[in-house]
Amino acid sequence: MHADITLAVDGEEHALRVDTRTTLLDALREHLGATAPKKGCDHGQCGACTVLLDGRRALACLILAVAGDSCQVTTAAGLADGDTLHPLQQAFIDHDGFQCGYCTPGQLCSAAGMLQEAAQGWPSAATTDLTAPPVLDDTEIRERMSGNLCRCGAYPGIVAAISTAAPHTGVPEGSR
Ligand code: FES
Ligand code: FES
Structure with a gap:
């Protein structure tokens, strides 16, 4: 089964169709090319995939992409203000x-x-x-x-x- 979702990643809106089993981490990395969040364990144990989901930290490997539908995702790449580092x-x-x-x-x-x-x-x-x-x-x-x-x-x-x-x-x- 597939679903159409939208994700705003580091301020940029994306519409994508995903298999409903796709994690947010795979949607970011494999579908959108947003590779700042890293895949370490893929089991919620290492924190390498941490992003901010509507401003709160979340493990992207434990969240289905469909659960992030219409959410604001901030990765480490989006923390900076242009050329000014966070x-x-x-x-x-x-x-x-x-x-x-x-x-x-x-x-x-x-x-x-x-x-x-x-x-x-x-x-x-x-x-x-x-x-x-x-x-x-x-x-x-x-x-x-x-x-x-x-x-x-x-x-x-x-x-x-x-x-x-x-x-x-x-x-x-x-x-x-
Ligand atoms: S990849 Fe290790 S917690 Fe998500
Ligand atoms: S795992 Fe190498 S800097 Fe943290």
């Missing part, structure tokens, strides 16, 4: 937040979504005081980014990059 992208460069780079698009989208979650007061498993806005210390960042694995072990740089970029991404003072 603060997270610049911070990953400044803090050596990657080696091979395969996990990096997912790390960037996950970090962007995570900072918004924290700004909205969402607690994590590492949050000790549920009555106060979460403070994004290294423990909080590690916990909130724990769904994104890095086989190169660039974690110290990733945490430093997110910590540095947080003030430049509109995250309120109380969340840092």
Whole structure:
């Protein structure tokens, strides 16, 4: 069975016909040539495929493309503002937040979504005081980014990059 859907990917609207079993990740990569989201495990375990779906982070390998119909999809390629890198992208460069780079698009989208979650007061498993806005210390960042694995072990740089970029991404003072 096939279905006609529309996806807005990094601001560009696409109409496509997909087999209803197609994942959002395969629709992006194989149908639309949007290769920023990476296929690592294809089982929801590594985070390499993370995108923002209507602004919230999502694992594209676990979502059917038909479930993303009419949604806004932001990939790591769409985070930049033209030639100006997103603060997270610049911070990953400044803090050596990657080696091979395969996990990096997912790390960037996950970090962007995570900072918004924290700004909205969402607690994590590492949050000790549920009555106060979460403070994004290294423990909080590690916990909130724990769904994104890095086989190169660039974690110290990733945490430093997110910590540095947080003030430049509109995250309120109380969340840092
Ligand atoms: S490819 Fe989606 S979580 Fe690994
Ligand atoms: S930079 Fe290589 S897997 Fe993360």
